[in-house]
Amino acid sequence: MNEDVEVLKTVKIVFSSIICFFVCGALYFTSLITERQAALEEASRYNLQWSSSQAVIELVRLEKALAVTQVDKTPAALDEVRLRYDILMNRMSLLGGGEFLKFLQQDGELLATFQEAAGKIRGVAKLMPDIGDPAVAKQALETIEPLSRQFLSISAQANKYGGEQVALDQAVLMRQHWQFSAMVAGLIVCGIMLIMLLNWHNRLLGFTHARLEATTEKLAASRRQLDAALNNMSQGLSVFDGEGNLVLANRKFARMFGLNDDIGDKSPSFEELSRQVENVGDVSLVDILHRHGQRMTRQQPDYAYESLDDGRVFSITHRPMENGGSIATFLDVTARRRTEARIEYMATHDTLTGLPNRAQFRANAELAIGSRGGDENGPVIIMLDIDNFKTINDTMGLPVGDALLCAVSGRVKSCLPKNCIGARLGGDEFGILQTDAPQPASAVALVKELTVLLAEPLDLDGVPVKVRMSIGIAAANEKTTSADELIKNADLALNRAKLEGRATYRLFDPEMAKSANLRRQMEVDLREAIAADRFELHYQPIMNIRQGGVAACEALLRWNDPKRGMIPPMEFIPLAEEIGVIGEIGEMVLRKACIEAMAWSSDIKVSVNVSPLQFNSRDLMADVAGALAASGLSPHRLDLEITESVLLAHTEDVLETLHRLRAMGVKISMDDFGTGYSSLNYLRRFPFDKIKIDKSFVRDVDSSEDATVIVRAVTSIAGSLGMITTAEGIETLEQLERVRAGGCAEAQGYLFCRPLPAAMLRPMLDELALDSRAVA
Amino acid sequence: MTRLMASVGAFGDRILVTALNDYTSEVPIEDFQKYGVILALKRNGQYMPVSDKGPLFIVYPFDSVPELKSQKFYSRSAWQVARMEVK
Numbered sequence: 001m002n003e004d005v006e007v008l009k010t011v012k013i014v015f016s017s018i019i020c021f022f023v024c025g026a027l028y029f030t031s032l033i034t035e036r037q038a039a040l041e042e043a044s045r046y047n048l049q050w051s052s053s054q055a056v057i058e059l060v061r062l063e064k065a066l067a068v069t070q071v072d073k074t075p076a077a078l079d080e081v082r083l084r085y086d087i088l089m090n091r092m093s094l095l096g097g098g099e100f101l102k103f104l105q106q107d108g109e110l111l112a113t114f115q116e117a118a119g120k121i122r123g124v125a126k127l128m129p130d131i132g133d134p135a136v137a138k139q140a141l142e143t144i145e146p147l148s149r150q151f152l153s154i155s156a157q158a159n160k161y162g163g164e165q166v167a168l169d170q171a172v173l174m175r176q177h178w179q180f181s182a183m184v185a186g187l188i189v190c191g192i193m194l195i196m197l198l199n200w201h202n203r204l205l206g207f208t209h210a211r212l213e214a215t216t217e218k219l220a221a222s223r224r225q226l227d228a229a230l231n232n233m234s235q236g237l238s239v240f241d242g243e244g245n246l247v248l249a250n251r252k253f254a255r256m257f258g259l260n261d262d263i264g265d266k267s268p269s270f271e272e273l274s275r276q277v278e279n280v281g282d283v284s285l286v287d288i289l290h291r292h293g294q295r296m297t298r299q300q301p302d303y304a305y306e307s308l309d310d311g312r313v314f315s316i317t318h319r320p321m322e323n324g325g326s327i328a329t330f331l332d333v334t335a336r337r338r339t340e341a342r343i344e345y346m347a348t349h350d351t352l353t354g355l356p357n358r359a360q361f362r363a364n365a366e367l368a369i370g371s372r373g374g375d376e377n378g379p380v381i382i383m384l385d386i387d388n389f390k391t392i393n394d395t396m397g398l399p400v401g402d403a404l405l406c407a408v409s410g411r412v413k414s415c416l417p418k419n420c421i422g423a424r425l426g427g428d429e430f431g432i433l434q435t436d437a438p439q440p441a442s443a444v445a446l447v448k449e450l451t452v453l454l455a456e457p458l459d460l461d462g463v464p465v466k467v468r469m470s471i472g473i474a475a476a477n478e479k480t481t482s483a484d485e486l487i488k489n490a491d492l493a494l495n496r497a498k499l500e501g502r503a504t505y506r507l508f509d510p511e512m513a514k515s516a517n518l519r520r521q522m523e524v525d526l527r528e529a530i531a532a533d534r535f536e537l538h539y540q541p542i543m544n545i546r547q548g549g550v551a552a553c554e555a556l557l558r559w560n561d562p563k564r565g566m567i568p569p570m571e572f573i574p575l576a577e578e579i580g581v582i583g584e585i586g587e588m589v590l591r592k593a594c595i596e597a598m599a600w601s602s603d604i605k606v607s608v609n610v611s612p613l614q615f616n617s618r619d620l621m622a623d624v625a626g627a628l629a630a631s632g633l634s635p636h637r638l639d640l641e642i643t644e645s646v647l648l649a650h651t652e653d654v655l656e657t658l659h660r661l662r663a664m665g666v667k668i669s670m671d672d673f674g675t676g677y678s679s680l681n682y683l684r685r686f687p688f689d690k691i692k693i694d695k696s697f698v699r700d701v702d703s704s705e706d707a708t709v710i711v712r713a714v715t716s717i718a719g720s721l722g723m724i725t726t727a728e729g730i731e732t733l734e735q736l737e738r739v740r741a742g743g744c745a746e747a748q749g750y751l752f753c754r755p756l757p758a759a760m761l762r763p764m765l766d767e768l769a770l771d772s773r774a775v776a
Numbered sequence: 777m778t779r780l781m782a783s784v785g786a787f788g789d790r791i792l793v794t795a796l797n798d799y800t801s802e803v804p805i806e807d808f809q810k811y812g813v814i815l816a817l818k819r820n821g822q823y824m825p826v827s828d829k830g831p832l833f834i835v836y837p838f839d840s841v842p843e844l845k846s847q848k849f850y851s852r853s854a855w856q857v858a859r860m861e862v863k
Contacts, residue, residue: 060796086826087797090856093828 242324637666695729
């Protein structure tokens with residue numbers, strides 16, 4: 001563009017120059033013409049030769065008149081002489097001045113000749129009075145006669161001078177002609193240049209015009225893009241100028257307020273805009289617009305949320321501009337707000353029951369603890385756990401379990417007063433946060449009420465279920481610093497309730513924390529014991545009470561702790577299962593038992609207890625195979641004892657493992673039969689080799705006829721299914737006799753032998769082989 | 777000259793002027809009206825002698841009308857006028 005401007009400037013300068021040249025040319029032309037005119041005048045003005053030749057003629061006429069007087073003495077002839085003389089005198093005076101004199105003065109000789117002649121003619125004047133006298137006339141004639149020759153010579157000179165003058169004039173004219181021609185040529189060249197310049201200028205203008213059009217088109221395209229961008233914004237956009245007129249508004253803005261799309265093009269004032277919104281637009285937005293008007297008067301960026309009664313929410317930003325106007329965006333965030341609320345609800349609530357979840361419960365507890373007074377009305381956390389929920393879930397299916405959870409949560413909710421918040425903390429665990437009530441009495445009262453309410457049978461899928469819950473209560477005291485601590489305390493109380501028989505509640509006691517600490521210590525020690533191999537196996541013989549002799553020895557695990565002494569498995573196996581080290585311990589037990597059994601008589605089996613959790617890890621097969629291979633023990637001498645809980649979960653996998661073990665030749669026994677569910681279904685699902693009747697039945701056989709009947713029934717069923725039975729916990733001869741009578745093939749108990757370390761077992765085995773008590 | 781023409785009752789568009797020396801010149805009559813041409817008889821109160829352009833001299837106003845300064849009008853401005861013939 002700058003180049004164009006430069007070029008146009010140059011063109012202008014050239015233009016001006018040419019026009020100046022034209023003006024100068026015209027002036028010069030005028031002067032040339034004037035000069036030429038003058039020259040032409042000069043050329044035609046004076047005819048010297050004519051004047052001088054007239055002088056000759058007039059001289060000759062005077063001579064003739066004088067000559068006439070010689071013969072004609074009439075006055076007319078004399079008058080004629082005087083007239084001719086006067087005419088000649090007139091000529092002489094003409095020649096003696098003006099141009100002719102200038103001509104004469106050019107040549108001194110010529111001037112002298114003329115003056116001499118003039119003098120002679122003047123001399124004739126004094127003869128004129130007596131001219132009638134022929135002698136005088138003769139004298140006059142003689143005086144002027146030679147003069148004609150002189151005048152002729154002057155005339156010839158004049159002729160020559162005139163020719164020269166003409167030549168001179170012609171030269172001047174010729175010079176002027178050339179100047180004229182040059183001038184015309186110059187003007188023609190200038191004209192051509194002017195035309196070329198005009199053409200060039202037009203072309204430049206054409207280019208500029210084309211470029212201007214392109215720029216205009218580009219601007220229009222930009223404008224279209226801008227419009228497209230503005231109209232595709234999700235926000236309504238408005239720009240007001242310093243006077244409060246709406247100078248720009250996108251489609252979204254117009255539609256949001258229920259106005260025509262072209263509202264921005266009309267630049268309405270703020271008042272006009274309000275009026276339109278009120279009359280034809282969305283009336284419910286008028287207040288928002290008015291509040292925005294107030295916002296516009298403040299010269300600082302701002303944003304706000306505006307909520308309408310119909311639930312809509314708008315996000316509005318306002319930014320003042322330098323020129324006094326302002327730019328604002330309006331966004332309908334209703335959907336976003338709803339989603340946010342939904343997300344927040346989902347993040348803080350349990351989807352199944354609609355109760356707050358653990359995170360929300362924890363946050364509420366934190367809040368309650370933070371704002372608690374120093375009195376005994378501090379917040380309380382009650383934790384509830386449905387007893388045997390897992391069993392219900394496993395046996396009746398997940399939908400029933402979920403229905404149970406919903407029913408329980410419904411009942412919990414229904415009996416909660418306003419100062420309580422209920423929550424589902426996960427699984428079958430519920431929590432209640434109670435505030436502003438005298439503690440722990442209020443919590444205990446609430447728990448009792450809940451227990452009564454929940455004890456009413458629920459109808460689950462046609463099955464009436466009585467819900468029992470284990471409950472832990474922990475009240476905040478002045479030392480409580482966090483919700484986590486309070487939740488942990490309630491959890492400890494809950495665990496205590498579970499441990500102490502379930503279906504009950506326990507208040508948190510600092511002693512529980514101590515036992516929890518002890519448990520943690522035990523966990524550390526247990527891990528250490530595994531690393532240091534502080535376990536040993538004791539063995540209790542199982543007697544064949546039909547043929548006599550020792551049928552097998554059950555391996556029983558002992559933890560020999562340096563601080564605590566010998567610890568029985570009941571006290572640490574649950575912990576080992578919980579902290580996930582049961583697999584290692586189980587493998588170790590299998591390995592050691594198999595090696596030890598190799599030292600016994602080849603007809604004595606070794607029984608090893610297997611935890612249900614060992615089935616969860618797929619390594620059990622490998623562990624068994626490894627133990628057998630390492631020891632060289634025959635598979636059929638290994639008897640794995642499992643409890644029915646093994647069959648509760650993951651049944652297909654478990655059954656497959658059991659079948660494979662059995663295919664290897666390993667025996668499988670059902671341990672502790674008679675406790676728990678003792679479902680006969682389990683017996684049908686897997687062909688056990690042996691059933692061990694729990695010692696709780698055996699204990700009663702000598703006093704209760706029922707127990708004897710049950711033993712007999714179990715033995716009978718087992719026999720029918722091709723299984724033998726072992727009676728556990730035989731302590732007296734009478735018990736022995738009864739179980740023998742009941743049909744048990746094997747018996748185990750203190751009557752025969754206590755569990756013994758391996759070293760003490762071997763001599764005992766020889767002794768027992770001859771034991772008369774074992775023989776019928 | 778206009779008055780002279782009127783007083784002699786001249787009809788025609790030009791006059792043929794003949795001088796004493798037989799010089800002749802044609803003068804259009806319209807010149808007289810147009811330029812105010814005079815027929816001089818006296819100069820400074822004195823009759824002009826033949827020896828000084830007398831007795832009659834047709835005079836154009838050369839000094840007040842510059843366009844007259846040309847050979848055309850110089851030739852019409854005849855002196856020593858002897859005869860005027862209206863044509």
